[in-house]
Amino acid sequence: xLGKTAGGLFWMARYLERAENTARLLETGQRMALTRSSGxxxxxxxxxxxAGVLQxxxxxxxxxxxxxxxxxxxxxxxxxxxxxxxxKLARDNARLVRxxxxxxxxxxxxxxxxxxxxxxxxxxxxxxxPGVIELVRERTTLVRGAILGSMMRCDIYxxxxxxxYIERADNVGRILDVKYFVLLPTxxxxxxxLDNVQWEIILRSVGxxxxxxxxxxxxxxxxxxxDFLILDERMPRSLSFSTRKLLENLNYLGKDYGxxxxxxxxxxxxxxxxxxxxxxxxxxxxxxxxxxxxxxxxGRLSAQIEVDYRFYE
Amino acid sequence: xxxxxxEMLNPDGSYRAAYSDIGQWFSEEDAxxxxxxxxxxxxxxxxxxxxxxxxxxxxxxxxxxxFDIIPRVISxxxxxxxxxxxxxxVRAINAFLHDIYHRQEIVRAGRLPAxxxxxxxxxxxxxxxxxxxxxxxxxxxxxxxxxxxPDEFYVxxxxxxxxxxxxxxxxxxxxxxxxxxxxxxxSRVQRVSDYPTNLRRSLAASAPAMTTGDPTVAVLTPGIYxxxxxxxxxxxxxxxxxxxxxxxxxxxxxxxxxxxxxxxxAIDVLYRRVDDEFLDPLNFNPDSALGVPGIMDVYRSGxxxxxxxxxxxxxxxKAIYSYMPDIVEFYTGEKAILQNVPTWRCSEPDSLxxxxxxxxxxVVKEVHGSGGYGMLIGPAASKKELAAFRxxxxxxxxxxxxQPTLSLSTVPIFAKSGLAPRHVDLRPxxxxxxxxxxxxxxxxxxxxxxKGSLVVNSSQGGGTKDTWVLED
Numbered sequence: 180x181l182g183k184t185a186g187g188l189f190w191m192a193r194y195l196e197r198a199e200n201t202a203r204l205l206e207t208g209q210r211m212a213l214t215r216s217s218g219x220x221x222x223x224x225x226x227x228x229x230a231g232v233l234q235x236x237x238x239x240x241x242x243x244x245x246x247x248x249x250x251x252x253x254x255x256x257x258x259x260x261x262x263x264x265x266x267k268l269a270r271d272n273a274r275l276v277r278x279x280x281x282x283x284x285x286x287x288x289x290x291x292x293x294x295x296x297x298x299x300x301x302x303x304x305x306x307x308x309p310g311v312i313e314l315v316r317e318r319t320t321l322v323r324g325a326i327l328g329s330m331m332r333c334d335i336y337x338x339x340x341x342x343x344y345i346e347r348a349d350n351v352g353r354i355l356d357v358k359y360f361v362l363l364p365t366x367x368x369x370x371x372x373l374d375n376v377q378w379e380i381i382l383r384s385v386g387x388x389x390x391x392x393x394x395x396x397x398x399x400x401x402x403x404x405x406d407f408l409i410l411d412e413r414m415p416r417s418l419s420f421s422t423r424k425l426l427e428n429l430n431y432l433g434k435d436y437g438x439x440x441x442x443x444x445x446x447x448x449x450x451x452x453x454x455x456x457x458x459x460x461x462x463x464x465x466x467x468x469x470x471x472x473x474x475x476x477x478g479r480l481s482a483q484i485e486v487d488y489r490f491y492e
Numbered sequence: 493x494x495x496x497x498x499e500m501l502n503p504d505g506s507y508r509a510a511y512s513d514i515g516q517w518f519s520e521e522d523a524x525x526x527x528x529x530x531x532x533x534x535x536x537x538x539x540x541x542x543x544x545x546x547x548x549x550x551x552x553x554x555x556x557x558x559f560d561i562i563p564r565v566i567s568x569x570x571x572x573x574x575x576x577x578x579x580x581x582v583r584a585i586n587a588f589l590h591d592i593y594h595r596q597e598i599v600r601a602g603r604l605p606a607x608x609x610x611x612x613x614x615x616x617x618x619x620x621x622x623x624x625x626x627x628x629x630x631x632x633x634x635x636x637x638x639x640x641x642p643d644e645f646y647v648x649x650x651x652x653x654x655x656x657x658x659x660x661x662x663x664x665x666x667x668x669x670x671x672x673x674x675x676x677x678x679s680r681v682q683r684v685s686d687y688p689t690n691l692r693r694s695l696a697a698s699a700p701a702m703t704t705g706d707p708t709v710a711v712l713t714p715g716i717y718x719x720x721x722x723x724x725x726x727x728x729x730x731x732x733x734x735x736x737x738x739x740x741x742x743x744x745x746x747x748x749x750x751x752x753x754x755x756x757x758a759i760d761v762l763y764r765r766v767d768d769e770f771l772d773p774l775n776f777n778p779d780s781a782l783g784v785p786g787i788m789d790v791y792r793s794g795x796x797x798x799x800x801x802x803x804x805x806x807x808x809x810k811a812i813y814s815y816m817p818d819i820v821e822f823y824t825g826e827k828a829i830l831q832n833v834p835t836w837r838c839s840e841p842d843s844l845x846x847x848x849x850x851x852x853x854x855v856v857k858e859v860h861g862s863g864g865y866g867m868l869i870g871p872a873a874s875k876k877e878l879a880a881f882r883x884x885x886x887x888x889x890x891x892x893x894x895q896p897t898l899s900l901s902t903v904p905i906f907a908k909s910g911l912a913p914r915h916v917d918l919r920p921x922x923x924x925x926x927x928x929x930x931x932x933x934x935x936x937x938x939x940x941x942x943k944g945s946l947v948v949n950s951s952q953g954g955g956t957k958d959t960w961v962l963e964d
Contacts, residue, residue, distance in 0.1 A: 180734075180752055180753050181736065181740055181751060181752055181753070182740070182752060183737070183740050183751070184734075271716060274541065275716055277725040278725055278729040278734070282540075285541070289541050290539050293539070436754055488753040489751050489752070489753055489755070492751075
């Protein structure tokens with residue numbers, strides 16, 4: 180396989196994952212704004228921050244407003260991570276690697292881009308936002324299903340998976356980076372309603388409210404939620420889950436190509452930060468430092484994958 | 493009232509034999525259902541991504557080439573004659589290219605003026621003395637044909653550089669099979685679907701002598717913003733080979749290699765869809781980012797086969813075109829089976845005088861133009877346009893050739909009012925390798941969708957049709 184193709188697959192998957200994550204953040208932001216459970220437009224600041232697009236937003240707008248924040252996240256061409264931008268990037272990458280994709284996957288990506296392009300032609304009002312978010316969810320789910328059901332399990336699949344899990348881990352890592360303080364035991368008096376709201380925001384941003392309740396019932400607590408998002412491998416968006424998948428896919432590649440690459444070693448080290456660890460120990464040693472350390476390692480791992488598999492010159 | 497040959501109907505209004513099944517089918521069909529099918533076909537084309545970007549409009553929307561659902565039908569006997577003529581012509585073109593880049597016997601024999609070669613931009617001195625495997629220069633050829641009568645076909649143009657459109661031939665058939673399976677159980681149509689397999693075989697057979705084992709083939713594309721990118725990806729996908737861009741390639745140890753996830757891997761045969769000029773910044777246009785620095789040196793030393801060979805444009809140049817009957821005869825020793833359209837070379841004073849006198853009846857083309865741009869269709873031009881073109885002709889006569897306005901045959905399209913005749917041409921696709929010549933039965937039919945129009949180019953309102961060659 181061409182190095183460029185591996186890179187195209189990796190980025191196609193990253194952008195698709197990003198579209199889905201941004202849609203979820205938007206949904207959370209809108210919900211919080213509607214239930215007025217947090218102070219005015221503050222929630223949009225943290226949504227923009229979590230999506231990693233706050234700086235760009237501030238360069239364009241002087242004030243944080245709901246409408247502008249939604250537009251920036253959803254369809255602003257100046258925001259390279261807006262849903263419209265990443266849908267286009269995912270589709271461009273899919274065209275680039277067209278020969279590596281099945282018709283099912285290609286047409287799911289292309290069809291998704293076509294319908295998003297038409298849904299995002301004009302500003303989306305509050306009233307239509309839920310429909311657009313649903314569209315993003317549906318379309319990315321269709322692509323995921325097509326990948327699962329029609330792609331060969333070979334290096335092509337591994338590179339798609341690597342892109343998905345790097346992006347996913349990065350996204351969850353950033354949510355935790357922005358919100359870590361509400362997971363500290365000393366932040367608020369236990370059981371206050373403010374706590375509950377903040378915890379709900381976190382769970383919703385990763386689309387895991389339901390999963391959490393199945394496992395923990397109504398027992399909300401900062402340690403339980405931190406454990407769920409960081410260490411619980413039953414949870415398909417936890418840092419530990421994503422990292423294990425990264426390690427597995429890098430090992431498949433190593434086996435397939437007959438060479439162990441440095442990125443596999445990095446992934447194994449990163450996985451060591453989760454595997455067999457205890458959440459209270461992590462919190463005691465400093466949750467914020469831990470999360471930042473993980474985010475840094477993820478960035479290094481992504482860069483090493485690019486080098487190991489010759490994505491670029 | 494019409495002077496055009498109608499491929500479907502006899503002068504008395506009855507169906508010609510080849511169209512009897514189609515005619516009957518259509519008369520029993522419900523127009524609303526067909527219209528729905530037509531829209532469905534367009535949806536399929538969009539979803540599949542069979543779209544093109546118009547040159548010079550980087551941000552413009554991707555466009556579809558309109559597809560018409562009424563197939564064009566060619567009988568077996570008509571095709572047999574055509575394919576004999578095509579094979580003869582393609583053989584001659586390759587012999588001509590070998591001669592032009594070696595001893596130039598045809599010039600020595602006085603059959604072709606030396607200045608047609610020496611002063612021609614399409615002639616590449618870098619190719620002098622180069623003999624590709626099997627002396628095959630044009631591995632993939634598209635011959636543009638038009639029809640004017642029951643037994644009259646003319647070659648309008650040879651495409652010996654990087655002919656495009658074959659993906660439309662294949663996708664049009666796939667679409668028809670999906671939408672109207674009943675048509676194919678009635679009529680026995682020769683298959684076109686072997687083309688990608690044949691292309692790969694043909695390219696592999698053209699590998700350099702030094703190749704060991706199964707040759708590594710790749711398709712070179714200018715990238716996803718090229719108007720024909722869909723076709724490049726389609727062909728690579730169908731052949732199961734890599735689709736590469738210039739920046740994936742580099743010359744290493746005398747070979748052209750592609751950057752894979754496991755290091756550099758040598759390519760034996762490169763089917764390039766990049767023009768000569770951009771192929772090698774060291775040997776041609778130094779600003780090109782689309783090519784591979786040094787590929788020409790590898791090529792000349794036999795380290796790679798480039799398909800088509802650089803410099804094949806000298807054979808399909810419009811100025812050379814008028815000499816094709818001589819060229820065919822010179823290299824095959826036979827009269828050309830396919831006719832050339834009579835052509836006036838405006839570089840010759842007598843011809844120029846004739847062309848200027850009869851401008852309103854002629855088609856005038858730029859010698860190096862393509863895609864129907866810079867062309868004058870006399871009968872359709874206004875007085876003002878004629879005057880403007882007259883001035884251009886006088887200023888640079890050598891830049892133009894002129895031909896009579898041909899009465900292109902018509903084939904029905906499915907128009908608002910039902911079946912309506914429209915003018916068509918035909919581009920059959922030919923594969924050449926040291927093992928032989930393979931012509932896919934059928935080709936790309938381009939149709940001028942506007943009533944009365946003779947311009948079939950997709951860039952100017954043309955569409956395409958599935959093209960059938962019947963089994964019997």
